[in-house]
Amino acid sequence: MKTSKNVIEKTRKKTEKNINQGDCVYLKNQEELFQVLGIDNAYEKCWVREWPLNANGSPVFEISIKQVSPNQ
Template sequence: MIHSKILDNKNENNNLILSEKLYKGACVKIKNSNKTFQVVGINISKKICWVREWPFACNSKKTFALEISQITLQIFCSNNFSE
């Protein structure tokens, strides 16, 4: 089941610092990537989320699971597709 409730994102190793809560629809950066991704689902109990590249192509449905600890930064989702 996909949870859309807000998640407190705390990392015991202090490797991850997010200024806001993680939520479905948030845009994030992840470790080892310069791309922007959008959170499309969250499983709080398993500490994973599903993301897709942002902006996404209308004909593309490529999502993948990711450990929440792999998120490095939450950012604003720009509507400017030239970025």
């Protein structure tokens, strides 16, 4: 029987990029900056919003981690 520790470690290794909650990132084919609000490594998804925030707030949307590039 596998322990949850082994499952979590394997999931982390599958993630192509080192993206963390709170990071500012770019999306492929876009010049705007986005902030990562949440990450689901098991499904390779993350939730982002445009950064800096708009006066009325910025909508949050889900995107594949493969579509995200770290801000370096």
